[in-house]
Amino acid sequence: MGRFTRLYEVVPRMDKTISRMRNRLVEDNFRGINSKPLLNSHMRVLEENISKVFTHDIFVIIREQIEFEKQFVMAKRLPYANVGSIVFYVTQYGRSKRQWCVDYHLDKINPKFFCSCKLFESDGIPCAHIFCVMKTENVCKFPDFLIRSRWTRDAAKQFELPKSLGYYPDKTIQIAR
Ligand SMILES: [Zn+2]
Secondary structure, three states, X not given: OHHHHHHHHHOXXXXXXXXXXXXXXXXXXXXXXXXXXXXXXXXXXXXXXXXXXXXXXHHHHHHHHHHHHHHEEEEEEEEEOOOOEEEEEEEEOOEEEEEEEEEEEOOOOOOEEEEOOXXXXXXXXXXXXXXXXXXXXXXXXXXXXXXXXXXXXXXXHHOOOOHXXXXXXXXXXXXXX
């Protein structure tokens, strides 16, 4: 215990954090490569797109938002022809006072979505309200706009280091032993 603690303490905190992050991304990506997720949501086409782009953990988080979408009802759809966008008002089933506003910018190549809950802006995770709009508008391709590169499989690959360069799942513990 004493020997382990001493060695653990001299490792700068930031190094440990980055190392944990790298290991986590590599493990996450490894899981993604080696297992095919079960696609069983009510928005399966988008779910499949998402499973191919994001790491496994992020895919699971986004799929929760797809499932959460079932709780919402489309209340209003207000097109603004001149601006090229549609504003949607989404409410929660049985709780109509709760309302979110999603601004959908029409663009054939790269449509954009902005929700008043700001989940995507803060965490890079598209929210259930945006999925509600995508379902209403029959969007069948997951928009590039909603892909934060840091959550993708490609980003996770950049953290991979060959074993010859000394990558081990937990180097600190191995040195301590
Ligand atoms: Zn939202």
